[in-house]
Amino acid sequence: xxxxxxxxxxxxxxxxxxxxxxxxxxxxxxxxxxxxxxxxxxxxxxxxxxxxxxxxxxxxxxxxxxxxxxxxxxxxxxxxxxxxxxxxxxxxxxxxxxxxxxxxxxxxxxxxxxxxxxxxxxxxxxxxxxxxxxxxxxxxxxxxxxxxxxxxxxxxxxxxxxxxxxxxxxxxxxxxxxxxxxxxxxxxxxxxxxxxxxxxxxxxxxxxxxxxxxxxxxxxxxxxxxxxxxxxxxxxxxxxxxxxxxxxxxxxxxxxxxxxxxxxxxxxxxxxxxxxxxxxxxxxxxxxxxxxx
Amino acid sequence: xxxxxxxxxxxxxxxxxxxxxxxxxxxxxxxxxxxxxxxxxxxxxxxxxxxxxxxxxxxxxxxxxxxxxxxxxxxxxxxxxxxxxxxxxxxxxxxxxxxxxxxxxxxxxxxxxxxxxxxxxxxxxxxxxxxxxxxxxxxxxxxxxxxxxxxxxxxxxxxxxxxxxxxxxxxxxxxxxxxxxxxxxxxxxxxxxxxxxxxxxxxxxxxxxxxxxxxxxxxxxxxxxxxxxxxxxxxxxxxxxxxxxxxxxxxxxxxxxxxxxxxxxxxxxxxxxxxxxxxxxxxxxxxxxxxxxxxxxxxxxxxxxxxxxxxxxxxxxxxxxxxxxxxxxxxxxxxxxxxxxxxxxx
Numbered sequence: 001x002x003x004x005x006x007x008x009x010x011x012x013x014x015x016x017x018x019x020x021x022x023x024x025x026x027x028x029x030x031x032x033x034x035x036x037x038x039x040x041x042x043x044x045x046x047x048x049x050x051x052x053x054x055x056x057x058x059x060x061x062x063x064x065x066x067x068x069x070x071x072x073x074x075x076x077x078x079x080x081x082x083x084x085x086x087x088x089x090x091x092x093x094x095x096x097x098x099x100x101x102x103x104x105x106x107x108x109x110x111x112x113x114x115x116x117x118x119x120x121x122x123x124x125x126x127x128x129x130x131x132x133x134x135x136x137x138x139x140x141x142x143x144x145x146x147x148x149x150x151x152x153x154x155x156x157x158x159x160x161x162x163x164x165x166x167x168x169x170x171x172x173x174x175x176x177x178x179x180x181x182x183x184x185x186x187x188x189x190x191x192x193x194x195x196x197x198x199x200x201x202x203x204x205x206x207x208x209x210x211x212x213x214x215x216x217x218x219x220x221x222x223x224x225x226x227x228x229x230x231x232x233x234x235x236x237x238x239x240x241x242x243x244x245x246x247x248x249x250x251x252x253x254x255x256x257x258x259x260x261x262x263x264x265x266x267x268x269x270x271x272x273x274x275x276x277x278x279x280x281x282x283x284x285x286x287x288x289x290x291x292x293x
Numbered sequence: 294x295x296x297x298x299x300x301x302x303x304x305x306x307x308x309x310x311x312x313x314x315x316x317x318x319x320x321x322x323x324x325x326x327x328x329x330x331x332x333x334x335x336x337x338x339x340x341x342x343x344x345x346x347x348x349x350x351x352x353x354x355x356x357x358x359x360x361x362x363x364x365x366x367x368x369x370x371x372x373x374x375x376x377x378x379x380x381x382x383x384x385x386x387x388x389x390x391x392x393x394x395x396x397x398x399x400x401x402x403x404x405x406x407x408x409x410x411x412x413x414x415x416x417x418x419x420x421x422x423x424x425x426x427x428x429x430x431x432x433x434x435x436x437x438x439x440x441x442x443x444x445x446x447x448x449x450x451x452x453x454x455x456x457x458x459x460x461x462x463x464x465x466x467x468x469x470x471x472x473x474x475x476x477x478x479x480x481x482x483x484x485x486x487x488x489x490x491x492x493x494x495x496x497x498x499x500x501x502x503x504x505x506x507x508x509x510x511x512x513x514x515x516x517x518x519x520x521x522x523x524x525x526x527x528x529x530x531x532x533x534x535x536x537x538x539x540x541x542x543x544x545x546x547x548x549x550x551x552x553x554x555x556x557x558x559x560x561x562x563x564x565x566x567x568x569x570x571x572x573x574x575x576x577x578x579x580x581x582x583x584x585x586x587x588x589x590x591x592x593x594x595x596x597x598x599x600x601x602x603x604x605x606x607x608x609x610x611x612x613x614x615x616x617x618x619x620x621x622x623x624x625x626x627x628x629x630x631x632x633x634x635x636x637x638x639x
Contacts, residue, residue: 029425029426029428030426032425033422033426036418036422037411037414040411040414040418042413115410115411115412116409117409117410117411118375119373119375119404119409120409120410121426122375123375123398123405124398124423124471125399125427126395126426127394127395289376289377290370290375290376291370291376
């Protein structure tokens with residue numbers, strides 16, 4: 001290090017008033033900062049790339065194979081381009097959503113522990129609350145973008161590769177292509193609330209465990225356990241409260257008559273999961289001593 | 294008015310500053326940059342910081358010295374709001390975390406232990422992000438601070454590829470971005486090679502000379518002695534000394550000469566009658582303390598007595614020796630466990 005360099009503009013010396021207090025960064029600035037960091041991560045870009053590329057590949061593979069008749073809309077994948085996105089939607093809800101969203105949300109807090117950077121961030125003009133909400137918004141943004149990319153890629157690729165034939169509803173009715181497109185898009189949209197719920201769950205695990213691996217894998221395991229529990233009989237009261245149940249609420253859109261009550265119930269359940277997880281995560285972060293790094 | 298403490302082990306009357314106003318240091322104002330009173334932090338049954346008092350005046354270069362585990366870093370973490378104290382007062386430029394939240398850190402910058410950055414981002418990107426968190430205006434100063442720490446040219450490399458010393462310098466650059474009035478550095482030379490230590494100390498010197506208040510934590514007595522005006526020495530969470538470096542130096546024992554001879558026992562007996570000389574056996578050799586003239590005379594006496602000196606080397610520096618005495622002796626020893634009095638901070 002050269003020691004003869006000029007110092008930057010520094011305080012004028014004892015007694016000087018010094019710089020005015022730093023302007024608080026605010027959640028907006030901290031949010032942009034989180035997005036910048038996410039954009040620089042290979043993992044984030046890889047997840048988005050996978051969401052973009054995998055659906056067309058799956059459509060291509062399905063096109064050349066016998067239809068998977070034992071899965072919802074599996075039997076129609078050669079008949080209508082609107083059936084494939086629904087098949088993919090059913091598959092995505094099993095593992096893909098929890099995994100993809102927790103790749104970011106499960107790591108976004110714990111990575112600060114991993115890199116020892118909490119002290120770097122929290123010794124600037126930004127509060128823990130601001131950092132918490134900025135990170136939560138950033139993780140939610142990723143979840144929304146991910147869902148959007150996955151849905152768009154699935155719908156566009158299947159329409160291009162299979163075609164936009166009418167879709168057969170779950171009660172056997174025929175749904176015209178235009179209406180089918182709207183319903184398929186709505187079906188994907190109904191997964192947004194539980195996806196945000198899984199994001200909040202990943203955030204909670206990330207904050208509490210301070211371990212990126214737990215934050216990423218935890219929601220996948222919990223989602224899998226919920227799916228198992230949801231498939232077991234005799235849990236009528238518990239089933240609606242599971243975070244995986246709203247992921248199937250789109251079924252009601254494709255019946256005649258359609259039923260939307262379960263969708264709103266799913267929104268409420270997801271909201272409760274989101275609120276509880278975020279409250280616990282926020283409380284934990286506010287309380288904790290930053291001793292690592 | 295200073296309180297007289299019992300004599301230190303080597304017989305020098307000690308004025309551990311327990312209740313006297315700190316001597317003024319050139320360029321230091323009456324306004325306190327940091328006021329800490331009765332600060333306490335407990336982890337279960339362990340008291341990491343036990344009711345300490347520290348006062349750092351504006352413009353001062355202040356050292357917090359102590360061995361690892363003394364509680365220095367815990368104090369600094371509380372200053373930065375990273376951990377919450379269990380008791381006590383902590384104010385920075387008259388602001389506290391309870392009343393002012395993150396505004397407490399206005400005009401304050403620094404790093405705790407080794408500075409940490411996002412390894413997958415470049416040094417410049419890290420600084421841009423941190424400047425953004427400070428309100429954005431500091432972005433204009435990035436080139437300037439990179440130049441100060443001599444990282445221009447490496448600023449577009451990812452931090453993951455930086456050496457330890459480069460990260461330390463980037464930490465200083467990140468601190469300077471805030472244009473601080475108070476710079477808090479925790480073991481800034483820790484882990485650096487000798488050249489890095491020299492350069493880091495020179496940098497801290499220059500920052501201090503520019504009028505910045507510097508609060509420096511270290512376990513290296515020589516570093517604190519070289520840079521600081523006042524010092525608090527901590528041991529297991531308590532303050533064992535608080536005062537000026539010059540006062541500390543006055544209390545330090547004379548530097549020992551370590552002597553090996555052909556007959557150490559006889560040499561020790563010969564020293565018994567020598568004026569102005571004290572000899573003690575330490576770790577298989579003789580520790581000789583006294584004036585240079587007395588030591589010269591002693592060596593001549595040894596030769597006349599047929600005892601050949603095999604080696605005569607300088608022992609540890611006096612302040613270093615005092616530091617070890619303050620921080621390693623049992624808690625019952627006189628200077629230990631003493632506290633800075635409230636009065637000293639007023």
